[in-house]
Amino acid sequence: MELSQRQEKILNIVKDEGPITGERIAEKLNLTRATLRPDLAILTMSGFLDARPRVGYFYSGKTGNQLLGEHIQKLPVKDYKSVPVVCREETSVYDAICTMFLEDVGTLYVVQEGGLLVGVVSRKDLLKSSMGNQDLQTIPVGVIMSRMPNIVTCRAEDSLFDAATKLIRNQVDSLPVVREAESGTGMEVVGRITKTTITRAFVELGEGASNV
Amino acid sequence: MELSQRQEKILNIVKDEGPITGERIAEKLNLTRATLRPDLAILTMSGFLDARPRVGYFYSGKTGNQLLGEHIQKLPVKDYKSVPVVCREETSVYDAICTMFLEDVGTLYVVQEGGLLVGVVSRKDLLKSSMGNQDLQTIPVGVIMSRMPNIVTCRAEDSLFDAATKLIRNQVDSLPVVREAESGTGMEVVGRITKTTITRAFVELGEGASNV
Secondary structure: OOOOHHHHHHHHHHHHHOOEOHHHHHHHHOOOHHHHHHHHHHHHHOOOEEEEOOOEEEEOOOOHHHHHHHHHOOOEHHHOOEOOOEEOOOOEHHHHHHHHHHHOOOEEEEEOHHHEEEEEEEHHHHHHHOOOOOOOOOOEHHHHOEEOOOOOOEOOOOEHHHHHHHHHHOOOOEEEEEEEOOOOOOEEEEEEEEHHHHHHHHHHHHHOOOOO | OOOOHHHHHHHHHHHHHOOEOHHHHHHHOOOOHHHHHHHHHHHHHOOOEEEEOOOEEEEOOOOHHHHHHHHHOOOEHHHOOEOOOEEOOOOEHHHHHHHHHHHOOOEEEEEEHHHEEEEEEEHHHHHHHOOOOOOOOOOEHHHHOEEOOOOOOEOOOOEHHHHHHHHHHOOOOEEEEEEEOOOOOOEEEEEEEEHHHHHHHHHHHHHOOOOO
16 A cells, blocks of 8 residues: 555654644644544554554554565465375385476475375486486385485465575475374374475565455 | 554445545434544554545545555565476477476476577476377477467566466466567566465465565
8 A cells, every 4th residue: 555645754754853732733743633633543553653542653663565464474374285295214215206206396205104204305416316326226215315304394374475585594495294293203294385386475465366 | 464443434324325425424323523533543554544634534445455455466486486497399298397396387488599489388288298109218398398479478567466367267287477678579487386386475475474
């Protein structure tokens, strides 16, 4: 939303002198309080200003971008996660590459019995191991994968924003979505968040189609 | 921004009966026009309603999500693009993989003299070619790359939203940012937009730090 010139002026007055009453703001602008009422209501309703009875208006410290940010931070991982594609530690690097192409994913999660997460293998890991002149059919994924607990994960109840932040900070392409295993030890893989997921969410937001 | 119950009611009345005057809305809600003024101002300023003098209020057809979408559609590619990493058609697949690791990118743009774009080679292309038991040192990138004009590109003046939409629709990880070559024939590569770029923009928006 774009603010009018008068609203910008009000915002600056409150920033400098808040808490300040509506009457005092009106005086400073040489306007009546009635004239200002809609502007003050807009600034309050949209979160730029806070108002406290018998105290006056004060600046919430939030800009339009911060308000947009709050909206984005509400999107939950559980509404965006996709199905995880998994393999076993004993799977050969060759078979892992095949699975990656057949399922058209960039990362495989390596699991044990019961879907317990033990590792992650990325397209980058596989490409690296295919450069050495080894026989890809004989190297097991367990040898080249990143291993727990050195794996960045997220939870279904996390925000998509937190997941995206982890992808960027840790320079990984994908996060397994995990939950405590029923047995009580280890993490079970229940989903997948990738940069594709985030790009899709960005497009949805741009289309105005997201359900928040 | 969240609407109050009364604002939701007004929105519904205008949706059903717009164009409608402020007076008529007030009557329907058993309120005075003065009471409604701030709400109508908020709904108009924030884009939910349009108002035309001597006609009245009508519904703009925009939801809060659409307004957020408009904000996102304003981000330009030129503010987000990163530096392109390039190689030549004659570069060996082996050397291309090395460049990819050294520069830590997922896609190389293949260029001719003068930076003219002739192809794109992705981590996926390189992984595929490394599976056949060929000597990676002897295969040139030109043999395995995607070749112009079958390459999805974008321009510095495009919106990041349009670029993200192309990434998703065409199922690619990266778009070269191009401009008409000075010679008048072909496209010069001037940047790179990837799913990482979009993820980073998403995080920035969530932080409320984007400059729009």
